[in-house]
Amino acid sequence: MDRLTGMAAFVKTVECGSFAAAGKALGMTPQMTGRHVAELETRIGTRLLNRTTRRQSLTEAGQAFYERCRALLADAEAAEAQARSLADTPRGRLRITAPVTFGAFALPEAIARFLNRYPDVQIDLTLTDRFVDIVDEGYDAAIRLGALNDSTLVARALKPYRFVVCASPAYLAAAGAPETPHALIGHECLGFAYTSAPPASGWGFIENGQAWTAPIAPRLRANDMKALITAAVNGLGIALAPETAVRDALRDGSLVPLLTQYEPVARPMHIVMASSPTTLKLRYFVExxxxxxGA
Known part of the structure; x- marks a missing residue:
């Protein structure tokens, strides 16, 4: 028989004074209540209750066992209450990882809304451009750029990660604006250098439905987009930057969009998890x- 049920039957028998009263309180027959107590006594190897035709009383072992059972049952009830609370209200810690530029310029607004809405949730956010194995490294979810290779992950598609070609008014006044992507080879282009891949030697564009690469010859490469954007704002050259990262600079005029009739190649973006969300905190964060x- 279930040990916790047996303990509950024993405690209720002590408190109610009889198997009949305990069984009524627990929704079982007096005979079943007695069987539960007898099973406990058999397992322990000692009598817990002195039984007479008129009354029942605790043995010395029964008294000690009764106190421990009450504490254990209270702990079990508290654990169930805590689990119900976790199931009803998002709470606890989420470990999230995202690419550096997206995580720095775009994701914080969504995180702020989420944390303001759910004050019992905490987020540990790791920004890195390396590939993160979310299972081995213990992350709840990751934002991924590019094609997904791991079919075992659960993924939700997001809007493609779009880019814009831009430069400062000072650079354009000194060097002029390229008319086509082919002309970029004659300009100072600022190159992004991935830590886990060779530096790009060209920028991708879509023309007449076809993707092609315009060659560039950067004198400055950096593995941090913020550094490249700052360099572009200061007139050092032309940048290919995520729309979300240069939104404010384009709005205030410190950067000017270029080649607007050409579409830079966007990258697929997803939020991925090891499995479908099993907790409210993760489900609501994904939402x-x-x-x-979202797409």
Whole structure:
């Protein structure tokens, strides 16, 4: 028989004074209540209750066992209450990882809304451009750029990660604006250098439905997009930057969009998890990200 049920039957028998009263309180027959107590006594190897035709009383072992059973049952009830609370209200810690530029310029707004809505949730956000194995490294979810290779992950598609070619008014006044992507080879282009891949030697564009690469010859490469954007704002050259990262600079005029009749190649973007969300905190976080960046 179930040990916790047996303990509950024993405690209720002590408190109610009889198997009949205990069984009524627990929704079982007096005979079943007695069987539970007898099973406990057999397992322990000692008598817990002195039984007479008129009353029952605790043995010395029964008294000690009764106190421990009450404490254990209270702990079990508290654990169930805590689990119910976790199931009803998002709470606890989420470990999230995202690419550096997206995580720095775009994701914080969605995270702020989420944390303001759910004050019992905490987020540990790791920004890195390397590939993160979310299972081995213990992350709840990751934002991924590019094609997905791991079919075992659960993924939700987000809007493609779009780019814009831009430069400062000072650079354009000194060097002029390229008329086509082919002309980029004659300009100072600022190159992004991935830590886990060779530096790009060209920028991708879509023309007449076909993707092609315009060659560039950067004198400055950096593995941090913020550094490249700052360099572009200061007139050092032309940048190919994520729309979300240069939104404010384009709005205030410190950067000017170029080659607007050509479409830079966008990158697929997803939020991925090891499995379908099993907790409210993760499910609601995914919903927040999809609402903000969903396709």
């Amino acid at each position: 927040e990200v999809v609402a903000a960046f």
